[in-house]
Amino acid sequence: MPHNSSKAAEWDGPSSGLREQSSPPPPPPPSSFLPQQQQGAAGFRLHSLLKLRDVRSMDNKFNLMHYLANMATNTNPRLLNLPDEFSHLSKLEQYRTKDIMDQVLEHQKTIRKLASFQQRLERKVEELTKAVEEGVERSAAAASAAAALPPPPPPVSAFPRFNKDRRIELGARSRDQEVARQAFESAAAGEVERLKEEIVNAKIVVEKVEKFIKDAQVRFDDLVDLVEVLDESWRSTAIYFGEKSSTDVIDMVTFPQTSIAGTEDDAAAELFNLHQLQQQQQTVNRMLTGPRKPPEEIFGVIHEFFRHFREAHLQNEDILMRERRQATIAKRYSYPSSPSPAPPAAAAGSSNPTSASSRPPSPFAMAKRSVSRLL
Known part of the structure; x- marks a missing residue:
C-alpha cells in the first residue's frame, strides 16, 4: 500500500499491525512552547x-x-x-564534616577562655603590684614618722633609786619595742618580697599566655580560612553533582523576561506568560533538591x-x-560439518552392516578418554 502523508499510522495490536487512521493528526504546538518543553533538564x-x-x-x-x-x-x-x-x-x-566543625568551634571557645584568663591574671597582677607599692609606701612613711619623734624624757623624781629603776624599765621597754619593730619590718619585708616574686611569676605567665594566644589565634585564622575554602569548594562541588539547596541557587537562577503583552491577542499573551511562569517554577523545583549533603x-x-x-x-x-x-x-570436540564418506561394504557373513570400528566415538567416550589422559 503506498504511503499516504495525509493519514497517520496507528499500532493496533500484534496481529493487525498498522492500520490507517482517517482522522488528520493533531496540530503541532506553538513554536514558542517547543524549546521550553524539550529543554530544562536538571540531570540526576x-x-x-x-x-x-x-x-x-x-x-x-x-x-x-x-x-x-x-x-x-x-x-x-x-x-x-x-x-x-x-x-x-x-x-x-x-x-x-560535623566533627571537624565541632572541633573548630571548640578551639575558638578555648582561645576565648584563655583570653579571659589572661585578662583576669593581668588585673590580679595590677592589684598585687598596687598593693605592694602602697604597703611599701606606708612602711616607709611609718618608719620616717617614728624616726622623727623625739626620744621620751628621762624620769625625774625626788627618789634617786626610783629614777634608776624607771630608767632601766624604760630602756627594757624601748629595746622590746625595737625588737618588735624590727621583727615586724622583717616580716613585712619578707611578705613584700614574696608578693614581688609572685608578681614576677604572674607576669611571666601572662607573657607566655599572651604569646600562646597570639600563635593560637594565627593558626585558628588559618584553620578558618581552610574551612571557608572547604565550604566554598564543596558548595561548587555539590552544585556540580546536583546536591544543592535553595541558598546555593538563589543567585544563579535567572530567567529570561519574555513577554508578548501588547499584541493583538491578549488572551494568547496571558496564556503564554502563565505557561512561562509554570515552566520557571518547574525548573526551580527541579533545582531545589533539598539541603546539601x-x-x-x-x-x-x-x-x-x-x-x-x-x-x-x-x-x-x-x-x-x-x-x-x-x-x-x-x-x-566438535565434528566437521561436511558429510562423512560412505562406510565400506560389510564383510560376508557379518550380521551388522556397519562395523564397530567405522563408527565415530560418542562424546561421552571422548570426554572419558580426555579425563583418563589427564589422570
Missing part, C-alpha cells in the same frame, strides 16, 4: 548511580552496572582506571559506585573468559 542525583544495580535483565544475571562496565571496556578502556585514581575516597569518608556522604556514594563498577567489570571478565573456554572446548 548522585544517589541514582547506586540504583543501576537494581535494574536487572530478564534472566536476573546482569544489571545496568554490567552494561556500563561493558560499554566502558569497548568504547574507552581508560575509564576502567577511575576506581584506582579515586582510591583515596575510602580515607576521605572517614572524616566527618555532607562531603563524606557524597564521597561514600562515589566510592561505593566505583566499587560496584569494579566488581561488575571483573564479573564481565570472568563471564568472557568462561565463554571463551567453553567455545574452545566445543571447538575441540
Whole structure:
C-alpha cells in the first residue's frame, strides 16, 4: 500500500499491525512552547548511580552496572582506571564534616577562655603590684614618722633609786619595742618580697599566655580560612553533582523576561506568560533538591559506585573468559560439518552392516578418554 502523508499510522495490536487512521493528526504546538518543553533538564542525583544495580535483565544475571562496565571496556578502556585514581575516597569518608566543625568551634571557645584568663591574671597582677607599692609606701612613711619623734624624757623624781629603776624599765621597754619593730619590718619585708616574686611569676605567665594566644589565634585564622575554602569548594562541588539547596541557587537562577503583552491577542499573551511562569517554577523545583549533603556522604556514594563498577567489570571478565573456554572446548570436540564418506561394504557373513570400528566415538567416550589422559 503506498504511503499516504495525509493519514497517520496507528499500532493496533500484534496481529493487525498498522492500520490507517482517517482522522488528520493533531496540530503541532506553538513554536514558542517547543524549546521550553524539550529543554530544562536538571540531570540526576548522585544517589541514582547506586540504583543501576537494581535494574536487572530478564534472566536476573546482569544489571545496568554490567552494561556500563561493558560499554566502558569497548568504547574507552581508560575509564576502567577511575576506581584506582579515586582510591583515596575510602580515607576521605572517614572524616566527618560535623566533627571537624565541632572541633573548630571548640578551639575558638578555648582561645576565648584563655583570653579571659589572661585578662583576669593581668588585673590580679595590677592589684598585687598596687598593693605592694602602697604597703611599701606606708612602711616607709611609718618608719620616717617614728624616726622623727623625739626620744621620751628621762624620769625625774625626788627618789634617786626610783629614777634608776624607771630608767632601766624604760630602756627594757624601748629595746622590746625595737625588737618588735624590727621583727615586724622583717616580716613585712619578707611578705613584700614574696608578693614581688609572685608578681614576677604572674607576669611571666601572662607573657607566655599572651604569646600562646597570639600563635593560637594565627593558626585558628588559618584553620578558618581552610574551612571557608572547604565550604566554598564543596558548595561548587555539590552544585556540580546536583546536591544543592535553595541558598546555593538563589543567585544563579535567572530567567529570561519574555513577554508578548501588547499584541493583538491578549488572551494568547496571558496564556503564554502563565505557561512561562509554570515552566520557571518547574525548573526551580527541579533545582531545589533539598539541603546539601555532607562531603563524606557524597564521597561514600562515589566510592561505593566505583566499587560496584569494579566488581561488575571483573564479573564481565570472568563471564568472557568462561565463554571463551567453553567455545574452545566445543571447538575441540566438535565434528566437521561436511558429510562423512560412505562406510565400506560389510564383510560376508557379518550380521551388522556397519562395523564397530567405522563408527565415530560418542562424546561421552571422548570426554572419558580426555579425563583418563589427564589422570
